[in-house]
Amino acid sequence: MEIKAIRGFNDILPNEIGKWQFVEESAREVFEGFGFSEIRIPIIERTELFSRGIGEATDIVEKEMYTFTDRSGNSLTLRPEATASMARAYLEHQIYSFDPVAKLYCIGPMFRYERPQKGRYRQFYQIDAEVFGVENPMVDAEVIIMLIHFLKRVGLEKLELQINTLGCRDCRPRYREELRKFLATKSFQLCEDCQRRLQTNPLRILDCKVESCQEAIADAPKVIDFIDGECQKHFDKVKAYLEMAGLSYILNPRMVRGLDYYTRTAFEVVSYQLGSQNAVTGGGRYDNLFQEIGGLDVPGIGFAIGMERLISLLPKEKEFIRYPHLFIAALGEEAYREAYRLVNQLHLEGIRAELDYEAKSLKSQMRRADKLKVQYVLILGEEEMKRGKAALRNMTDKFQEEILINNLLETLKSKIVFD
Ligand SMILES: [Zn+2]
Ligand SMILES: [Zn+2]
Numbered sequence: 001m002e003i004k005a006i007r008g009f010n011d012i013l014p015n016e017i018g019k020w021q022f023v024e025e026s027a028r029e030v031f032e033g034f035g036f037s038e039i040r041i042p043i044i045e046r047t048e049l050f051s052r053g054i055g056e057a058t059d060i061v062e063k064e065m066y067t068f069t070d071r072s073g074n075s076l077t078l079r080p081e082a083t084a085s086m087a088r089a090y091l092e093h094q095i096y097s098f099d100p101v102a103k104l105y106c107i108g109p110m111f112r113y114e115r116p117q118k119g120r121y122r123q124f125y126q127i128d129a130e131v132f133g134v135e136n137p138m139v140d141a142e143v144i145i146m147l148i149h150f151l152k153r154v155g156l157e158k159l160e161l162q163i164n165t166l167g168c169r170d171c172r173p174r175y176r177e178e179l180r181k182f183l184a185t186k187s188f189q190l191c192e193d194c195q196r197r198l199q200t201n202p203l204r205i206l207d208c209k210v211e212s213c214q215e216a217i218a219d220a221p222k223v224i225d226f227i228d229g230e231c232q233k234h235f236d237k238v239k240a241y242l243e244m245a246g247l248s249y250i251l252n253p254r255m256v257r258g259l260d261y262y263t264r265t266a267f268e269v270v271s272y273q274l275g276s277q278n279a280v281t282g283g284g285r286y287d288n289l290f291q292e293i294g295g296l297d298v299p300g301i302g303f304a305i306g307m308e309r310l311i312s313l314l315p316k317e318k319e320f321i322r323y324p325h326l327f328i329a330a331l332g333e334e335a336y337r338e339a340y341r342l343v344n345q346l347h348l349e350g351i352r353a354e355l356d357y358e359a360k361s362l363k364s365q366m367r368r369a370d371k372l373k374v375q376y377v378l379i380l381g382e383e384e385m386k387r388g389k390a391a392l393r394n395m396t397d398k399f400q401e402e403i404l405i406n407n408l409l410e411t412l413k414s415k416i417v418f419d
Contacts, residue, residue, distance in 0.1 A: 008120075008121050023314075026150065031150070036103040037104060039089060039104045041085040041106060042085065043078060043109065044077070045077060045084075046074065047067050047076060049293060050065060050081075052293055053084035053293045081304060082304065084289065090132050091294040100132075102133055104129070104131075107127050108126070109125050110126050127304070127307060129146065129147075131300065132299070135287070135299040137234050140264075140285060140301055141244075141245060142241075143283070143301055144247065145247060148247060148269065158273045159272075161248070162250050164254075165232075165234070165235040166262050166265075166284070169288055170228060176202060176203060178226065179203065180198060182221055183205055186216040189215060190212070190213055191210040193208065222253040224251075235264065249267075261289040262286050264285040266282070267282060267283055269281050271313055282304070284301065285301040323373040324354045325374060325412070325416045326353040326377070326416070327353070327354050327355070327372060327374040327376075327377045328343060328380060329356065329365040329377055329378070329380065331380065332382045349413075351416065354372060354374070369395065370395070375396065378393075384402070388406060390402070390403060391403075
């Protein structure tokens with residue numbers, strides 16, 4: 001029987017990889033320009049890192065974690081997100097002892113045991129950026145500015161920044177209680193999940209997509225009316241710093257973000273590029289996460305971008321596949337050896353050159369050159385070679401000229417369009 005990939009796990013094929021590499025390279029370039037450094041964290045962690053960090057009463061921990069017991073009986077989990085691991089690494093390696101401020105990013109696969117459906121995968125990819133150790137609202141704005149700059153850099157358009165504040169551990173419980181009381185009066189309208197959330201995590205009801213739940217929350221109290229003075233001041237400054245940077249935003253009082261650990265600033269970026277509204281990415285501040293996992297009181301803020309979604313929004317007209325620059329068609333034994341020598345020489349110079357390994361007819365070699373979408377074909381015939389010459393054909397305008405083989409490298413460098 002033919003062995004296939006597991007459901008929800010995908011191959012990223014060579015004809016798609018250009019987009020992924022483009023997005024990853026752009027992220028590195030933009031983030032490092034903002035003073036961020038890459039961190040690579042393990043794919044597997046102890047389960048309690050996520051259950052404590054993300055929160056027991058979240059969808060992720062309740063039903064989406066890829067958890068298993070290893071041969072020694074430890075409960076391990078494939079990372080469902082990167083923030084908790086990055087925070088763990090920051091504490092474990094005492095990165096703060098060098099400088100309390102750490103700006104880190106991470107690119108890689110995450111795992112969630114979700115019901116496989118269109119656009120949902122069990123292995124999916126995220127780009128994460130986090131700043132640890134700063135409570136100042138200036139850094140909230142900085143992180144958002146970097147995010148928007150990155151999204152524009154990869155070519156996304158019609159973006160809308162939405163922000164909200166979620167309060168802190170002092171003022172949010174009051175809101176949570178008000179919300180619970182309000183929703184309890186509408187509990188007959190709530191879906192099964194939300195009935196349960198009413199007891200465990202009423203804030204999560206605010207982003208339930210079920211229509212009757214949406215109706216139930218229409219007049220729900222807003223967190224902004226319950227936050228304390230400190231949180232209000234923090235939020236006002238975030239807004240002021242965004243305005244100073246010329247970024248426009250929309251206040252979205254219903255945005256709560258999925259995870260328990262968020263506090264104060266929350267943000268999402270939506271794209272209207274495909275007509276309808278598509279959430280591209282989101283993030284926020286989490287000033288309690290570190291205490292949950294390690295005891296130190298370290299503030300943090302960051303975002304995660306789902307790469308599959310982002311890649312589906314890339315400009316359609318941009319070319320991401322790197323075709324060979326040159327195909328060498330050789331006629332005869334002598335020419336074939338010369339083609340081999342030239343191809344190897346050109347590869348060392350960064351010119352993507354291909355030849356035919358089967359030494360077929362000129363016609364079939366030209367057909368392959370066409371299929372590979374090369375810019376030029378060098379035709380090596382025995383007669384011309386004796387004069388040190390070969391024919392170079394431009395595959396776009398079909399113009400063909402005779403060139404000196406000794407000048408091949410310079411000739412190509414002056415003609416090839418490098419990507
Ligand atoms: Zn507060
Ligand atoms: Zn619901």
